[in-house]
Amino acid sequence: MLDTNLPPVNGTLIWYYTICPRQAWLIARQMTPDENDDNVVLGRFLHEKAYNRDRHEVLVGNIKIDLVRGARGEVVIGEIKKSSHARESARLQLLYYLYVLKGYGLDLKxxxxxxxxxxxxxxxxxxxxxxxxxxxxAGVREVVAQPFPPSPVKIKWCRPCAYAEYCWA
Ligand code: SF4
Structure with a gap:
């Protein structure tokens, strides 16, 4: 049976799941990473400040999205990342937002x-x-429903990960 204390799937969980399922499990359980970690601080700063003039944050259902201006002046859904290193995960997160909006009848780019x-x-x-x-x-639902987090696995994302100390100390 689905644990109703767990948060519904959202874009952040999709992002973390594709980077590391263990991170998704920890985030879903509100075991938030070190808020003062350099990567977390930089990500937060960019999210708050970048493209500020062209951005408008809106809440649709349980997702928060940024409306920004596209290259041709049209309104599109924006997703701001501090680097393109995890481009595939970023793509999937944004595709998830577009998928949810399509469910509301909104066909956006x-x-x-x-x-x-x-x-x-x-x-x-x-x-x-x-x-x-x-x-x-489906993958996020399966992972976060587990009673324990997946075991840590050394991957290239561990080094800059805000959970590194928790996983590897
Ligand atoms: S340190 Fe590595 S294993 Fe642990 S949550 Fe981060 S990416 Fe996953």
Whole structure:
């Protein structure tokens, strides 16, 4: 049976799940990482300050999205990341937002924004994207429903991870 104390799937959980399922489990249980970790601070700063003039944050259901201006002046869904290193995870997170909005009858485009690299990438939800999102949603549900977190596995994301001390001390 689904534990109703667990948060519903959201974009943040999709992002963490694709980086490291253990992180998704910890976040879902409100075991939040060190808020003063450099990566967490930088991510928060960029999210609060980057593209401030062109951004409007809105809450749709249980997801918070940034509306920004697209390259042709149209309104699109923006997702700001501090680096493009986890581009695939960022794509999936944004595809998830587009998927949820489609459920509300809103057919929008998205744009990934990497302000420190002055890069942007337009994202469109297609059939493959829907399939990937639905697979990720099922994966998140399965992981967070487990009574214990997945064991830590050394991956390239461990070094900058705010949970590194917790996992590897
Ligand atoms: S330190 Fe590594 S194993 Fe632990 S949560 Fe972070 S990425 Fe996952």
């Amino acid at each position: 998205g744009v990934l924004l990497f302000p420190l690299e002055k890069q942007r990438e337009e994202i469109v939800l297609d059939a493959a994207g829907v399939e990937a999102v639905e697979r990720a949603i």
